[in-house]
Amino acid sequence: MSPSTISIRVGILHVNLSLKESSLSIQRPTKSKPTAHHDIAHKYILRATLDDKINTLKVAYLTKKKNRGYILATLEGIVGKSEVAKASEWAENLMKVVYDDAGLKRSRRLLVFVNPFGGTSKGASLFAKKIDPVFKNAGCSVEVIHTTHQGHALEVVKSLTAEYDAIITVSGDGLVHEVLNGLAQHADPLKALATPVAPIPTGSGNGTSLNLLGMEDGFDIIVAALNAVKGKPMKVDLFSVTQGSKRSISFMSQSLGLMADLDLGTEHLRWMGDTRFMYGLLRGLVKFKPCPVQLSFKAAETDKDKMAEFVHARKKEITEGNGVATSSIDSVSGTVGPSLPPIEHGPDDQEGWTTFDEPILYVYAGKGPYVGRDFMAFPVSLPDDGLIDLMAMSADSRGDLISAMDGAPQGNSFWHPKVHYVKAHAYRIKPLKKKGYLSIDGEPFPFEEYQVEVHKGLGTLLSPYGHYAALFEPRKHKTTKHKKHSKEGNHKNQ
Numbered sequence: 001m002s003p004s005t006i007s008i009r010v011g012i013l014h015v016n017l018s019l020k021e022s023s024l025s026i027q028r029p030t031k032s033k034p035t036a037h038h039d040i041a042h043k044y045i046l047r048a049t050l051d052d053k054i055n056t057l058k059v060a061y062l063t064k065k066k067n068r069g070y071i072l073a074t075l076e077g078i079v080g081k082s083e084v085a086k087a088s089e090w091a092e093n094l095m096k097v098v099y100d101d102a103g104l105k106r107s108r109r110l111l112v113f114v115n116p117f118g119g120t121s122k123g124a125s126l127f128a129k130k131i132d133p134v135f136k137n138a139g140c141s142v143e144v145i146h147t148t149h150q151g152h153a154l155e156v157v158k159s160l161t162a163e164y165d166a167i168i169t170v171s172g173d174g175l176v177h178e179v180l181n182g183l184a185q186h187a188d189p190l191k192a193l194a195t196p197v198a199p200i201p202t203g204s205g206n207g208t209s210l211n212l213l214g215m216e217d218g219f220d221i222i223v224a225a226l227n228a229v230k231g232k233p234m235k236v237d238l239f240s241v242t243q244g245s246k247r248s249i250s251f252m253s254q255s256l257g258l259m260a261d262l263d264l265g266t267e268h269l270r271w272m273g274d275t276r277f278m279y280g281l282l283r284g285l286v287k288f289k290p291c292p293v294q295l296s297f298k299a300a301e302t303d304k305d306k307m308a309e310f311v312h313a314r315k316k317e318i319t320e321g322n323g324v325a326t327s328s329i330d331s332v333s334g335t336v337g338p339s340l341p342p343i344e345h346g347p348d349d350q351e352g353w354t355t356f357d358e359p360i361l362y363v364y365a366g367k368g369p370y371v372g373r374d375f376m377a378f379p380v381s382l383p384d385d386g387l388i389d390l391m392a393m394s395a396d397s398r399g400d401l402i403s404a405m406d407g408a409p410q411g412n413s414f415w416h417p418k419v420h421y422v423k424a425h426a427y428r429i430k431p432l433k434k435k436g437y438l439s440i441d442g443e444p445f446p447f448e449e450y451q452v453e454v455h456k457g458l459g460t461l462l463s464p465y466g467h468y469a470a471l472f473e474p475r476k477h478k479t480t481k482h483k484k485h486s487k488e489g490n491h492k493n494q
């Protein structure tokens with residue numbers, strides 16, 4: 001049987017390391033505190049190695065500092081000569097428990113893109129000082145590319161020949177968008193898109209990290225680095241956005257009207273970090289300009305309560321281990337296929353479409369609950385339901401907008417009666433004026449006619465949980481049930 005406890009000498013202190021069921025207990029007994037110890041949960045352990053040339057055992061792990069988030073910690077100590085074989089076995093056993101038994105591959109091969117100009121331009125130094133040491137201490141092999149221009153990551157990924165366990169982006173959501181489009185343009189796109197992508201949040205829009213890691217850890221670059229090392233592949237739907245003959249991949253959101261203005265119209269305020277989105281919202285409130293577009297969609301579900309109950313049940317199923325949201329690295333990298341799925345809901349598809357015929361303040365569509373830390377726009381979004389969450393706000397009054405934004409970080413806008421929310425297979429936008437902003441995954445696109453449809457499970461992200469981390473509950477009392485779209489005369493069936 002493998003030894004569960006090993007003793008090392010750190011300076012003049014003797015430290016006992018005991019492997020427990022769900023943690024590693026580090027005991028540093030002193031005269032005054034003979035039972036002093038702290039426990040590290042298995043998920044935070046990066047690696048244990050024994051260097052038998054210098055009889056040294058090293059354990060690398062993450063630990064939480066008060067008011068500072070997580071930091072990388074290492075513990076190194078000398079093993080007695082007679083204990084070297086035991087220490088080697090102990091280290092191997094620890095690696096087996098924290099990687100193999102958890103279905104995780106050790107020492108991942110990572111391709112890392114660092115955008116030196118993302119967010120407040122701290123990506124390169126954060127990578128060198130904080131993120132890379134986590135990868136190295138976890139034993140990962142790391143190939144780093146500092147992007148020199150927009151489209152750089154796309155060009156590299158498009159013609160990748162080597163295989164990686166994951167592609168890591170050190171930037172915001174824009175670089176994830178670029179990488180996914182590069183994978184989609186690869187000669188073998190389905191296999192390429194099975195390579196998991198994991199963001200490390202150093203951009204100004206980091207909604208993907210929030211969705212994967214949750215509100216508490218979503219901006220913690222160390223937790224995001226841990227996700228790169230130990231997260232499990234989670235299949236996610238991707239969208240095809242078609243404008244004329246041009247097809248792009250979107251993974252997160254498309255927005256028009258107020259929600260696009262507050263993002264693209266505040267580019268010059270990047271120094272503000274994500275506070276610029278709040279500034280943009282206030283400016284939009286003052287202007288209160290309707291969005292000149294016609295929206296039509298192919299609905300799958302229009303009942304908000306049913307959506308909330310379904311997402312709640314699905315998360316519970318995954319948390320209790322009955323869901324199948326994640327897979328092992330080996331099983332996803334085996335997927336092969338010749339080309340991207342065809343467009344199914346092109347202009348020839350005319351059956352079952354509904355047109356929204358009220359003046360619209362904004363259209364927001366996407367996947368993943370958070371679009372930023374101030375707005376859980378799609379609280380009932382699921383990674384792989386094969387549907388896009390589509391929201392349109394009626395342009396009735398400023399008061400509606402203010403009340404709809406009340407509780408926006410918790411997803412409460414969803415319940416607002418003027419926020420029309422459907423789960424759709426596809427939707428189309430026809431601009432009614434020449435000028436406007438169209439933001440796709442936070443990137444500017446031509447304000448022209450387009451259509452979006454969903455490809456179930458086409459992309460892969462790394463996730464610690466196997467589901468989006470956002471917390472959102474079905475409402476307890478259904479007192480003021482929202483209007484159902486199809487029955488209220490808001491929409492025309494074509």
Ligand SMILES: Nc1ncnc2c1ncn2[C@@H]1O[C@H](COP(=O)(O)OP(=O)(O)OP(=O)(O)O)[C@@H](O)[C@H]1O
Pocket residue numbers: 115116117118119120146147148149150151152171172173174175176178202203204205206442443
């Ligand atoms: N070296 C570079 N120089 C200029 N642009 C770059 C570079 N590397 C990547 N980009 C582009 O910068 C854009 C912003 O990236 P990203 O969203 O990841 O960061 P961000 O700071 O959150 O920006 P945004 O707020 O615009 O979303 C993306 O379009 C990306 O392709």
